[in-house]
Amino acid sequence: MNNLAIQLEHVTKDYKGKKAVDDLSLNVESGTVLALLGPNGAGKTTTISMILGLQQPTSGKVKLLGEDPRDIKVRNRIGAMLQDVSVIDNLKVAETINLFRNYYSNPLSLEQLLHISGLESEKNKMAVSLSGGQQRRLGFALAAAGDPEIIFLDEPTVGMDITSRQLFWDTIRAMAGRGRTVVLTTHYLEEADNLADRIVVINNGKLVADGTPSEIKAGTTGRVISFTAGPSVTTETLQDVPGVANVEWSGRRVKLASSDTDRLIVALIERNIDMRDIEIQSGGLEDAFQALVQNTNELEGAV
Known part of the structure; x- marks a missing residue:
């Protein structure tokens, strides 16, 4: 337990009778790059605010580095970039950075931060x-x-150009390589897929998925077999193969969606389907995210 950077135990946050966060439990190990995803209003910002000690949970416990997030010793060991960045009037960029450096006992140098x-x-x-x-x-x-x-980085690359975004990604990878814990919220799912080694999805204040990017994608969208099809292969031929959920063509390149690609590849071979350059891939993170949100909304509506 000493290796846990963040601990949430049955955390709930009520706003005027509505649960912004609903019985959320989550442990994050030190050195993790965690992407916290969810649609607008899902409870992401409220969760981050409680972890930072800016808001208190209605019920449940929050620990940051094993302590109360409001402890001054904890605050000296964390950093946060929230959605609204306010700058101080009459200060230059270097002066602003130096001002913040002075708040910490072991700051990075001005040159490093620039x-x-x-x-x-x-x-x-x-x-x-x-x-x-x-x-x-x-x-x-x-x-x-x-x-x-x-x-903690809340929508950090909004408004950044491609070059700045790439520098940011490289910096986050370097921080993770030094054992730092990174908690990222973003609407750029490519960013989450590229950076995070763990993804947590919340919707309506509840945890709906938790795993590596590959696990999230495989668990919700299934996997895809793609190959170059021979001239005898048709859509009808492929739809007759057990386990094919969808057929998509691009020239003679074909993609077959399936919940069990291992069985499907065996069935294709048994039927002597003319194919070459075979690849098996997970579906995209965006597809997985949309499926998770839609499924949980449908469940909520059915209750």
Whole structure:
């Protein structure tokens, strides 16, 4: 248990009789890159706020690094970049970063923070003059100022260009390589798929999925067999094979969706289907996410 960065035990948060978070239990090991996903209003921001100690749960327990999130010793070991980044008037970028560095006992250097945020060229600009994407990068520098053991990033790459986003991804991977814990919320599912080694999906305040990106995709969308089909292969031929859920063509390249690709590949071979360049892949994370949300909404509606 000492290796747990975050612990939530049966956490509920009520707002005027409505549960924003509903009996949520979650343990996150140190060194994990966790993507917390869910549709708008699912309870992600409320969950992050309770983990940070900005809000208190109606019931249940929250621990951060084994302690109360409000403890000043805990705050010295974490960093957070929330959705709204506010800059201080009359301070330059470098001055703003240095101000935040002084809040921590073992901060990263100004040069490191300018580099990981891609703001070297803007260090002498007034912070209020930065573009929206640049302000997001400044927010990241401030969140990382104390060299945190855990960093929380709420929609961090909104407004960033492709180059800035790639630098951000590289920085997160480097932080994870140093054993840091990263908690990420994002609507860019490609980002979650590329960065996270664990994905948690919540909807209507409840946990609906928890696993690696591959497990999430395989568990909800099944897997896909793709191959180049010979001239004798038709849609009708493939639909007659047991286990084929869907057939999709692109030229002579065909994709077959199935809940059990192991059995399907055996059935295709037994029927002497003319195929080459065979690949087996999981469905996409976006498809998996939509399926999870739709399934839980349907269950909620049926209750």
